[in-house]
Amino acid sequence: MTGQxxxxxxxxxxxxxxxxxxxxxxxxxxxxxxxxxxxxxxxxMLLYRGGRFIQVLEGVADTVRELAERIRRDPRHHDMRVLLEERVSQRRFPDWTMGYRALRGGEDAAPEGYRDSFADLDADSDEDTARRALAELTLWFRVRSAASVDA
Structure with a gap:
């Protein structure tokens, strides 16, 4: 895998x-x-809930930007908004081609203290808010993925 x-x-x-x-x-x-x-x-990582998507794309910069532009033109969704674009020393999701979790309410709700919606990202959030949201969503997704494998 390149781009490490x-x-x-x-x-x-x-x-x-x-x-x-x-x-x-x-x-x-x-x-x-x-x-x-x-x-x-x-x-x-790809998350979907209530008609909203949040996705993390990782890779070589030009490739990721080209992909993001292609996604922006995809008619299956609209109102695409880039929340965060940053260089990282290593991939957060090196083992997935694309992780996926359909977020649901009820017993599958996020644990207390972790986000289970994108509501605060609808406003003009700053970069620190977006970074914090990504960290929380990443942790939540990994914990949930590990739990579903162990079950």
Whole structure:
């Protein structure tokens, strides 16, 4: 895998689905993302809840920016907004082509102290808020993923 050194760009964006996604459509989208991203050595995480997406893309800067622009033009969603773009020393999601978690309420709600919505990212959040949100979502996703594997 390339892009493991200082040339790794991490880009986080949020967007709204053009229409509600059913579980089968989300699985299809995830399959497409994994296939396409593996071909260009992009890793990341995809979260979906209540018609909103948040995605982390990691890889070589030019590749990630080109992918983000292609995503921006995708008619399946709108109101794409880049929350954070930063160089990182290593990938946060090196083992995934694309991690995925459909966020739901009820028993699957986030533990106390962790976010389970994107509400505070709708406002014009600053870069520190976006970094904190990414750290919390990353931790939440990894804990949930590990728990579902152990179950």
């Amino acid at each position: 050194g200082t040339d790794v760009l991490s880009l986080v964006y949020t967007s709204s689905a053009s229409q509600p996604f059913r579980e089968t459509a989300l699985v299809q989208l995830l399959t497409e993302c994994r296939r396409n991203n593996a071909a260009v050595d992009v890793t990341g």
